[in-house]
């Protein structure tokens with residue numbers, strides 16, 4: 001029997017393992033029908049202690065598209081957490097019901113605590129302001145598919161770089177690829193945490209920190225926009241002051257390269273004008289689609305089912 005594996009951080013997989021995961025996701029994109037029964041008889045539990053639309057629905061759709069079924073809760077007040085149950089106990093119980101679990105929690109590290117007691121694979125679906133590995137897998141697959149490579153580009157990350165867990169996860173993951181230059185675009189108050197810039201410096205990876213998006217726009221190959229994370233602010237006034245800081249609109253897009261892609265983990269609030277949704281460089285809705293493929297591939301990988309189901313042609317390449 002294969003070893004029980006979890007996904008707490010994108011770094012849990014080597015870059016070779018990620019390549020293989022993205023190959024499976026690519027195969028799913030082109031041969032979705034071939035996977036329709038890959039998880040027949042399997043159950044995924046989605047345990048969401050914090051609001052979510054696309055992540056939870058994306059996991060549930062992924063399992064349903066693989067022929068499996070889903071159980072779970074979308075609101076902690078509907079679960080035994082409201083009676084005081086610990087995540088360790090909850091996961092022991094869920095382990096008796098389901099084959100795999102995706103967990104989102106407002107407390108950093110909670111899915112990790114669950115994984116330590118779990119008898120089934122646990123996927124961190126976002127823990128506080130810490131990590132959001134499956135969004136990162138989504139972002140990496142989108143970059144690999146649209147830009148064509150996971151190395152050799154200048155990426156701008158713009159908005160709430162302090163609280164945005166998708167940003168922290170993505171920078172960590174990209175730090176393992178070659179020749180990537182980071183430009184962090186944020187107000188002073190929302191700068192990327194020091195532990196991240198220290199990690200980049202220690203690896204000799206170049207980065208800049210700037211406040212004005214317009215100044216760096218012409219140099220970007222990829223622009224990763226984020227919303228200001230209202231729920232992590234202590235003070236409503238600060239949130240209101242900062243939320244309108246960046247609005248990507250047609251005028252700013254005119255400064256960009258013709259082939260620069262705009263990504264966003266969504267939900268968007270006001271940081272990208274709807275006027276640019278039809279711009280071919282606006283890739284955020286395509287990104288959602290890639291998120292489905294990569295979650296399907298991750299479920300198959302953690303359940304150790306990839307080899308049985310990948311299409312013949314792709315399997316031969318291994």
Ligand code: NCD
Pocket residue numbers: 054055126132135165166227265266267
């Ligand atoms: C992100 C998250 O939950 O961190 N959303 C998502 O899962 N796509 C980004 C956000 O909420 O801003």
